[in-house]
């Protein structure tokens with residue numbers, strides 16, 4: 163690295179393209195400004211990506227939140243987008259709806275309310291967005307479609323926004339349509355109308371959280387829709403837009419992007435798209451799926467968050483490189499700053515953007531990511547070559563009088579372990595409006611007049627540790643539990659919530675209850691059974707016991723399971739060793755959730771509305787089970803899967819309760 167200007171001044175007199183210092187780039191506001199910058203954000207949800215975060219002990223939980231949201235500390239995020247829970251599987255789990263049933267309203271379920279409050283506490287200016295992936299079954303009136311009764315869907319979504327204000331004093335700024343699924347023009351207009359009618363004119367609509375088309379053409383052709391939609395939000399645009407989108411005059415956002423393993427290649431991906439989403443696509447906001455990897459690694463898209471915090475049992479978390487790449491922009495800009503028109507690509511690849519606050523502040527961010535060190539999960543990245551290069555910036559217009567810029571530097575080093583992230587270097591002198599820099603490959607620089615950048619730091623968290631081999635939960639939470647879900651359970655179909663039976667004086671008055679009683683309007687193919695997983699995916703030999711209570715009188719059925727091998731969108735086809743009892747007095751042992759492969763079956767004498775204790779033991783190729791401490795079946799022989807999570811669940815969308823859950827992992 164070499165920051166200097168001497169050579170350029172000398173040669174600049176004689177040669178426009180300086181011989182020794184490479185290429186020249188003007189940064190100028192005289193010709194007018196570019197688009198208004200709307201921020202960089204993270205997405206919690208879509209689905210259940212923050213599930214394990216809430217169960218971290220202090221001070222670690224607050225530290226993680228500081229790395230994400232605290233201004234001038236870490237990522238200093240400017241946008242938080244959350245899922246409006248719809249009781250259905252939305253990638254890494256289900257998130258609870260605020261209205262499981264038509265006559266039900268509860269604005270304290272799940273963790274997104276809490277997360278939004280924690281973000282606001284740290285940054286009162288943070289932009290909040292809500293977007294549904296799925297809807298409770300009643301919204302679709304039993305059909306798997308949210309637009310059959312668009313007025314019901316609109317008032318359901320608006321109630322979430324009103325509840326955010328009423329119960330948490332949260333002002334939601336934007337709301338979306340239906341994540342990565344069809345939109346419906348009539349519904350969008352009705353949503354706008356309903357928002358206005360409820361005094362929510364300030365809440366703007368993003369459409370349609372999918373591809374550029376068809377939303378762009380439909381908005382282009384429909385004046386009323388143009389008035390209803392504020393933002394064209396697309397997913398994984400590969401930094402490009404389409405001409406018609408520019409012609410709509412709408413703000414363009416990459417409203418979901420990244421989704422890449424958060425190692426240094428992930429950091430490179432993030433650096434490249436944060437700059438180039440504007441340079442190539444004129445997108446003025448970029449939102450990372452996901453905010454923080456707080457879900458089990460073996461669920462789909464493990465570690466695709468800006469940082470990793472999925473060990474509440476140990477307290478370990480990892481501040482990954484995307485956090486510091488985000489800081490390069492967020493710590494030196496605010497939403498409302500303007501991009502300059504003079505942004506672009508460097509001659510030898512890489513890109514630069516520059517932003518100003520119109521008070522004369524200037525922030526320049528450069529990136530020179532190599533192809534192979536900045537590939538994102540999608541779309542494919544066409545080949546290109548980037549090389550080390552000398553660049554000279556010429557500050558003109560308002561910026562001509564700047565004499566010094568603060569310098570922040572990151573460099574990914576894939577050969578040795580000399581990666582540096584968000585390092586504060588000596589300020590660069592700007593002489594007669596110019597400064598030069600030698601850019602190596604895989605680097606990010608910020609040059610800025612903003613002086614209060616800060617690399618936040620906490621002492622190392624506790625070391626990483628596996629899930630405890632001996633684990634118990636009696637679900638006894640006195641008073642109002644802070645969260646509706648029990649620690650470490652990751653619901654994959656259905657919703658499992660703390661339940662207090664006020665009329666029961668006995669030992670089962672505090673339980674975990676599966677509460678979804680109708681198939682939701684789904685986002686993926688949820689199972690026909692409900693299931694929540696927990697524990698260590700590597701576990702193979704273990705004993706699980708749980709008290710269970712079927713509420714569905716004739717049709718009830720519940721299970722405990724081990725070696726459960728899949729979660730997420732493929733939950734229907736998950737396998738494992740499932741021990742079921744039914745309200746009709748029978749039991750079954752199956753090798754899969756669907757119950758296609760039966761290993762054993764018989765009579766159990768079980769019925770609804772009676773508590774039973776199920777115990778399942780699996781060792782090597784043999785499984786056996788007890789009912790209320792008496793052997794029910796023995797030595798069922800099994801081969802696959804060899805390992806997986808522990809799970810509980812029900813045989814259909816039905817009410818059932820669980821209590822005194824215990825795991826003893828034998829190996």
Ligand SMILES: *[C@@H]1O[C@H](CO)[C@@H](O)[C@H](O)[C@H]1NC(C)=O
Nearest residue numbers: 233284285286287288496498
């Ligand atoms: C919030 O925005 C205002 C206006 O731009 C700014 O003065 C203030 O510093 C911001 N607060 C934080 C915490 O960023």
Ligand SMILES: *[C@@H]1O[C@H](CO)[C@@H](O)[C@H](O)[C@H]1NC(C)=O
Nearest residue numbers: 519521522523524564611612
């Ligand atoms: C940049 O903005 C800050 C306020 O955030 C202001 O104090 C400072 O003078 C500005 N710098 C320049 C170069 O205008």
Ligand SMILES: *[C@@H]1O[C@H](CO)[C@@H](O)[C@H](O)[C@H]1NC(C)=O
Nearest residue numbers: 511533544545546547548549
């Ligand atoms: C990159 O450089 C290599 C080696 O010089 C060359 O073979 C290749 O065609 C270049 N690729 C592009 C996209 O320019």
Ligand SMILES: *[C@@H]1O[C@H](CO)[C@@H](O)[C@H](O)[C@H]1NC(C)=O
Nearest residue numbers: 169182183184550551552600
């Ligand atoms: C940048 O310029 C310096 C001289 O100031 C020169 O030594 C160096 O080789 C140049 N780097 C590149 C990549 O051209």
Ligand SMILES: *[C@@H]1O[C@H](CO)[C@@H](O)[C@H](O)[C@H]1NC(C)=O
Nearest residue numbers: 426575576577578579580581
């Ligand atoms: C870099 O560090 C990681 C973990 O600390 C290690 O696994 C890897 O082998 C190291 N690579 C080199 C090239 O030293």
Ligand SMILES: *[C@@H]1O[C@H](CO)[C@@H](O)[C@H](O)[C@H]1NC(C)=O
Nearest residue numbers: 663664665666667668771819
């Ligand atoms: C609550 O407890 C009472 C008394 O034990 C029992 O009759 C009732 O079924 C329980 N309700 C639920 C939903 O478990």
Ligand SMILES: *[C@@H]1O[C@H](CO)[C@@H](O)[C@H](O)[C@H]1NC(C)=O
Nearest residue numbers: 663664666667668669670671
């Ligand atoms: C719940 O049951 C426990 C005994 O297991 C009892 O001490 C407690 O008072 C009961 N709570 C209620 C609300 O009835």
